[in-house]
Amino acid sequence: MIEMDKLISLCKRRGFVFPGSDIYGGLANSWDYGPLGAELKKNIKDAWWDRFVRRRADMVGIDAALIMNPKVWEATGHVATFSDPLTECTKCHTRYRADQIDITAACAHCGSKGTFTPPAQFNLMLKTFLGAKEGAEAVAYFRPETAQAMFVDFKMIQETSRKRVPFGIAQVGKAFRNEITPGNFIFRTREFEQMEVEYFVKESEWAKHFETWLTELKVWLDFCGVDRTHLHFHEIEEADRAFYSKRTVDIEYQYPFGLKELYGLAYRGDYDLKCHQDKSGADLRYLDPETNEKYLPHVIEPSLGVDRTVLVVMLEAYHEEEAPTAEAGESAIRVVMKFPKALAPYKVAVLPLSKKEELSVPARQLADSLRQKWAVDYDETQSIGKRYRRQDEIGTPYCVTFDFDTLNDQAVTVRDRDSMKQERVKLSELEAYLDTQLKA
Numbered sequence: 001m002i003e004m005d006k007l008i009s010l011c012k013r014r015g016f017v018f019p020g021s022d023i024y025g026g027l028a029n030s031w032d033y034g035p036l037g038a039e040l041k042k043n044i045k046d047a048w049w050d051r052f053v054r055r056r057a058d059m060v061g062i063d064a065a066l067i068m069n070p071k072v073w074e075a076t077g078h079v080a081t082f083s084d085p086l087t088e089c090t091k092c093h094t095r096y097r098a099d100q101i102d103i104t105a106a107c108a109h110c111g112s113k114g115t116f117t118p119p120a121q122f123n124l125m126l127k128t129f130l131g132a133k134e135g136a137e138a139v140a141y142f143r144p145e146t147a148q149a150m151f152v153d154f155k156m157i158q159e160t161s162r163k164r165v166p167f168g169i170a171q172v173g174k175a176f177r178n179e180i181t182p183g184n185f186i187f188r189t190r191e192f193e194q195m196e197v198e199y200f201v202k203e204s205e206w207a208k209h210f211e212t213w214l215t216e217l218k219v220w221l222d223f224c225g226v227d228r229t230h231l232h233f234h235e236i237e238e239a240d241r242a243f244y245s246k247r248t249v250d251i252e253y254q255y256p257f258g259l260k261e262l263y264g265l266a267y268r269g270d271y272d273l274k275c276h277q278d279k280s281g282a283d284l285r286y287l288d289p290e291t292n293e294k295y296l297p298h299v300i301e302p303s304l305g306v307d308r309t310v311l312v313v314m315l316e317a318y319h320e321e322e323a324p325t326a327e328a329g330e331s332a333i334r335v336v337m338k339f340p341k342a343l344a345p346y347k348v349a350v351l352p353l354s355k356k357e358e359l360s361v362p363a364r365q366l367a368d369s370l371r372q373k374w375a376v377d378y379d380e381t382q383s384i385g386k387r388y389r390r391q392d393e394i395g396t397p398y399c400v401t402f403d404f405d406t407l408n409d410q411a412v413t414v415r416d417r418d419s420m421k422q423e424r425v426k427l428s429e430l431e432a433y434l435d436t437q438l439k440a
């Protein structure tokens, strides 16, 4: 598997992901998605929304406020207990998660032994103040997960959408956690995005729906181009599960830095709705129109990190291959990002063989016309070989070369990213050709 340094360097060089606040010396563990990263991330979120919201009759989506009434987080127990054990080396003041190191061993940063403080719970909620005063009554929290608004708004969503159990609510958006040890590029950050579903079911049917969601997640990961042998479906033991959960599966991925969580799938019972009903006093029960029974539905929660999806899609897409160069009989290593076509930032690149106006003017027009349908790059600088390599590195599935013959035969050369095979296609058939290829 590719080393992280190589991926981070490609991300910076090609404009996928940059270090945040770079010109001010950066901000530790903050990252900005550049033009290609933003496209890739958006394609992932759009594909997820399309698959799990738009194309399903049993799903609706919401876009809730990031900052909620602090009572929400008191009700769920986040304010009191959403914490990790923290220890600090008293010599160099490096902080660690006490559950991730051996505190009797030497500090990995300065090498001192016996210098760790006893572990203390550190709350991960990111605090802010609302309004002009900064007193205790103005304290608010950035949401640590997108999930809660789907419970807090459950009644309004169910009544306005008139969905019947079983049905689900989905949300995509930012979440914030004051992580003790962020790191490993975009794997663990303090600001990140989630794509979550709360799927409401009858208690007696939870196990069946859990299985269905597990299958859905596997199919989604296939779509993202993830090799199943790089995944591990970790059934969480009863002792390690939340007390309200009868089944939780951590979907883990073999990252270059180890086997770690990618997504979570949890059966949450009626824990969240019950907490909010008890603490708010609102009746959150669902009225079954067939039986007239009123009850709190139980919940299956597939919880996906957007940034971890971007990371895994990039790790899976990265390939280094021996490929022939323009010099006869010679070859060199080419780096190619074999993104699933639906996720690739650019779908097509238009490359005129020469910068001369007789080619560049119609080639630009071609790019503009294709751009009405797909994300299209246009590049007329450097040799055609170098331009192909650049498009390979950013994962563009098709390069369309506009050459001098095009002016006579009204045809272009289309190069396939993965096979590097080239085909002559008539301009009049190009759009239909690309359409078929991109859907293949």
Ligand code: GAP
Pocket (backbone or CB within 6 Å): 144, 145, 146, 147, 177, 179, 186, 187, 188, 189, 190, 191, 192, 193, 194, 196, 261, 262, 263, 264, 301, 303, 304, 305, 306, 307, 308
């Ligand atoms: N509502 C349940 C929930 O939030 P979680 O396991 O704490 O569960 C779900 O988070 C997913 O969100 C994780 O599997 C991961 O993909 C992503 N995630 C969590 N913390 C993250 C962080 N600090 N940085 C990036 N992604 C994170």
